[in-house]
Amino acid sequence: MTPMTEDDLTQAVLARMAESTDPRFAEIMRLLVKHLHAFVREADLTPEEWMHGIQFLTQVGQACTDKRQEFILLSDTLGVSMMVVMLEQLRAVRAGKGPKAQGTVPMTEATEATVLGPFYWEGAPESPLGADIAPGVKGEPTFYSGRVTDTRGEPVAGALLDIWSGDGDGFYDMQIEGAEMAARARIRTDADGRYWFWSIRPTYYPVPVDGPVGRMLGAMGRHPNRPGHIHLLVNAPGHVPLTTQLFVANSPYIDSDAVFGVRPSLVVDFEPHQPGTAPDGRRMDRPWWSAHHDFRLERAA
Amino acid sequence: MTPMTEDDLTQAVLARMAESTDPRFAEIMRLLVKHLHAFVREADLTPEEWMHGIQFLTQVGQACTDKRQEFILLSDTLGVSMMVVMLEQLRAVRAGKGPKAQGTVPMTEATEATVLGPFYWEGAPESPLGADIAPGVKGEPTFYSGRVTDTRGEPVAGALLDIWSGDGDGFYDMQIEGAEMAARARIRTDADGRYWFWSIRPTYYPVPVDGPVGRMLGAMGRHPNRPGHIHLLVNAPGHVPLTTQLFVANSPYIDSDAVFGVRPSLVVDFEPHQPGTAPDGRRMDRPWWSAHHDFRLERAA
Numbered sequence: 128m129t130p131m132t133e134d135d136l137t138q139a140v141l142a143r144m145a146e147s148t149d150p151r152f153a154e155i156m157r158l159l160v161k162h163l164h165a166f167v168r169e170a171d172l173t174p175e176e177w178m179h180g181i182q183f184l185t186q187v188g189q190a191c192t193d194k195r196q197e198f199i200l201l202s203d204t205l206g207v208s209m210m211v212v213m214l215e216q217l218r219a220v221r222a223g224k225g226p227k228a229q230g231t232v233p234m235t236e237a238t239e240a241t242v243l244g245p246f247y248w249e250g251a252p253e254s255p256l257g258a259d260i261a262p263g264v265k266g267e268p269t270f271y272s273g274r275v276t277d278t279r280g281e282p283v284a285g286a287l288l289d290i291w292s293g294d295g296d297g298f299y300d301m302q303i304e305g306a307e308m309a310a311r312a313r314i315r316t317d318a319d320g321r322y323w324f325w326s327i328r329p330t331y332y333p334v335p336v337d338g339p340v341g342r343m344l345g346a347m348g349r350h351p352n353r354p355g356h357i358h359l360l361v362n363a364p365g366h367v368p369l370t371t372q373l374f375v376a377n378s379p380y381i382d383s384d385a386v387f388g389v390r391p392s393l394v395v396d397f398e399p400h401q402p403g404t405a406p407d408g409r410r411m412d413r414p415w416w417s418a419h420h421d422f423r424l425e426r427a428a
Numbered sequence: 429m430t431p432m433t434e435d436d437l438t439q440a441v442l443a444r445m446a447e448s449t450d451p452r453f454a455e456i457m458r459l460l461v462k463h464l465h466a467f468v469r470e471a472d473l474t475p476e477e478w479m480h481g482i483q484f485l486t487q488v489g490q491a492c493t494d495k496r497q498e499f500i501l502l503s504d505t506l507g508v509s510m511m512v513v514m515l516e517q518l519r520a521v522r523a524g525k526g527p528k529a530q531g532t533v534p535m536t537e538a539t540e541a542t543v544l545g546p547f548y549w550e551g552a553p554e555s556p557l558g559a560d561i562a563p564g565v566k567g568e569p570t571f572y573s574g575r576v577t578d579t580r581g582e583p584v585a586g587a588l589l590d591i592w593s594g595d596g597d598g599f600y601d602m603q604i605e606g607a608e609m610a611a612r613a614r615i616r617t618d619a620d621g622r623y624w625f626w627s628i629r630p631t632y633y634p635v636p637v638d639g640p641v642g643r644m645l646g647a648m649g650r651h652p653n654r655p656g657h658i659h660l661l662v663n664a665p666g667h668v669p670l671t672t673q674l675f676v677a678n679s680p681y682i683d684s685d686a687v688f689g690v691r692p693s694l695v696v697d698f699e700p701h702q703p704g705t706a707p708d709g710r711r712m713d714r715p716w717w718s719a720h721h722d723f724r725l726e727r728a729a
Contacts, residue, residue, distance in 0.1 A: 146649030188489005348447030
């Protein structure tokens with residue numbers, strides 16, 4: 128009938144899922160209840176602690192607006208968002224591996240994915256190869272270049288790079304009320320899969336700390352900063368879409384990203400250059416940086 | 429530096445808790461991250477499913493008002509609130525067991541606890557023994573009686589019973605805008621630990637289903653009903669406070685309480701009676717019920 132022990136209680140809740148008409152939803156809820164109960168039991172949560180948890184979750188929900196998603200921030204800072212990214216890429220690799228494992232061409236791994244973050248803005252303008260996508264934006268100019276290939280090393284022509292970053296002070300255009308798009312563009316690779324463009328060298332910045340997640344980080348003794356990075360979506364027909372970031376080597380917080388998005392393979396050395404002529408022939412009258420990175424896309428299954 | 433695999437990611441998040449100055453908070457967060465990551469991995473959550481979860485939690489937070497706590501309802505309907513109640517009582521028993529296990533008096537178990545629910549209203553009037561605490565309230569009259577003892581069977585004189593229930597249609601006073609207290613009172617046991625009072629026989633009712641938790645129950649194929657029950661807090665100096673309910677045997681949903689609060693030891697047979705004289709001498713001109721239950725309190729450690 129009814130729970131007599133803590134085990135019985137968990138079983139009673141799990142049994143109540145039997146009538147769901149959506150098997151995947153029922154499976155997710157079963158696993159959620161199993162792990163949630165295991166957490167409450169292992170923590171031996173008191174009523175006061177439970178009530179703190181209820182109040183915290185309520186505050187997180189109430190901090191959400193059209194412009195702010197505090198639950199995503201919570202997920203990010205607990206490493207859940209990054210876990211979902213890793214699982215998604217694993218599934219894509221597994222799905223693709225079957226047929227390709229038959230081939231004789233040696234394979235490299237696809238570029239690693241990382242979190243999308245809250246500052247993606249759909250519909251950035253398409254710019255020509257070599258464009259400066261951050262004219263007038265605060266920060267040190269940087270020449271970005273590289274190639275997009277598949278995991279066999281074959282160039283991917285016409286791959287679309289959707290690029291965005293904060294400025295040299297760590298602020299995104301979206302964070303300024305009424306601002307227009309800045310440091311954003313879409314660029315297509317050439318026939319050899321090559322890309323190059325100018326933007327700025329991104330710097331570290333804190334995630335929003337004026338809400339309940341900020342208070343949680345404080346209580347944990349954690350700083351709220353992300354190391355400098357530039358975001359890229361790489362899309363090409365017949366290939367698995369890639370959501371990734373390039374991280375500035377030696378940026379503050381490179382070893383302790385508040386959202387756990389840094390992966391060693393995505394850390395790029397930004398090379399300093401004196402004023403002079405850049406690889407694309409541009410005359411630079413002030414110091415500039417260059418960053419080179421090749422992207423490898425998984426073929427779609 | 430940074431996560432290369434899903435295991436590394438979980439370890440990186442756990443390691444980030446090392447700076448917390450509050451060891452219990454750090455322990456809770458470590459266990460939360462461990463079990464939350466285990467859930468996400470075992471469910472192999474997709475980005476779309478994750479986003480549904482984010483949106484659901486946001487809606488739950490935004491459904492909360494001064495008068496409504498949708499996160500507690502979520503906790504209730506997933507059996508988490510009941511788990512916290514069971515753990516709390518286990519801790520009290522464990523704390524008390526040490527000294528008592530030394531004694532020679534055979535022990536019975538304390539009355540089982542269950543959830544407080546959202547309708548407790550502090551400050552109900554103190555009524556004399558035998559009072560009708562629900563005058564004018566819709567529902568079939570019921571004579572409640574029993575004793576409060578400790579787990580040795582010694583009567584607890586002057587124990588305070590804080591009693592509340594919905595009416596015969598399943599509605600609580602608090603659910604009606606501007607309503608005064610009804611079907612609520614505080615009653616003290618006599619020198620022999622006895623109590624008796626009149627109220628109504630409670631009926632089943634649904635938890636609120638017009639919010640996100642209601643939609644979740646629907647998707648699970650679950651009904652939202654609680655079987656008929658009357659709430660009691662039992663407090664006496666030197667004893668562990670008890671939060672419990674008495675459930676009406678054979679009430680609809682007695683085997684499937686939406687919040688998992690029913691415990692077999694708390695199910696009480698309500699006996700039907702024809703019009704006539706009740707045990708306390710009251711003349712009843714319509715049919716009535718009687719319900720008898722003894723409460724046993726754990727001695728405080």
